[in-house]
Amino acid sequence: MDQASGAVKRTEVARRIADELAGCGVKLVASLPDNWISELLVHLDGDARFRHVAVNREESAIGLCAGAYMAGLGSAAVMGASGFMTCVYAITKINYSYEIPLLLVMTLRGAFGDHHKHHISNGLYLQPVLQAIDLPYVIVSRAEELGEIGRAYRHSRTFSRPTAVLLTRDLLR
């Protein structure tokens, strides 16, 4: 894929992710960046369907989204895999203790195709950590699978705990 068509693809994927979020009632998005979701965050900034809050650290997104839920506002936390790894305490303490749903949208760093050595730890431990804390997740590799975002959101409401959608490099780059 050349540079121009890659950019078109990333913009289109960002738009479709935003549509999926809006479609399941998300109105507040709290985020921290990851290079793979740069286009998505730019899109969210300009999309009037959302209040997009850039937070100082990923745990703040967990707190913000939990509060939004408690007042009836649909929300999602968007972050990189590394950011998620800093959130285990906040998620287990707030979302698990109080049974507060949350949709996490994050990058699947460290998997095949990610050539950044600093994500080896995520490749080794991201999915095992999700499994260790019994956090249901789905991996989305193709645009045709983005409907999983809505399913994950709805499942978090049924499950009364967080669910996660992990976006791959093949989808985002």
Add this chain to the structure above:
Amino acid sequence: MKYLDCFRFLAGRRTDELVVTSAGNSGQAWWAATRDSERSFYLDASMSLATMFASGIAAALPQKRVWAFMGDGAFCMNPGMLMVERQMNLPNLVHLLVSNRAYGATSNARLPNVEANDYAAIARGCGLKQVHKFASIAELEGGFDAAVPKKALGHTLVVLEVEPLSAEEQKLEQPPFDGPEMKYRFARALERDTGVSVIGYRL
């Protein structure tokens, strides 16, 4: 000022505000002062996320005023929260920073840099405009209503300089709620008061 005197005063000034407490002492003191189990959310052991949690509530319900207590122990774990609070600038949110200069929930253990920390200056440095500080009950009684008006122009932060709870006061009852009970009590009351749907189904 005495921690419990401060909370008794605030409980007396509260009208219809929703309240979020931080771990440990602020939850104990608010529970002792109010026995409120529906319009207060006792966010136990969130380690610095009480005001973010409250920000989510305030963003969802601009017609409701929200007070969020946070101890300075929690604050020191995540002072960058003020950048998010300033950016959101929610006029219906008041951050009540309870400065007892100790980790009150863990037997008043020592805080880092405790003598020098100037929380009001940190807040101003993050761009907050409505920043107030009260160090005595007389100051609080004289200035609270002006500092925390019913209609504010933007996000407000109030630093409350209090003495740590004594060993005897530390024995105050913790709010006696399991997490899910707290969630449902708060959510059902909010649904009843505002008409919003939180849980997703009605009883």
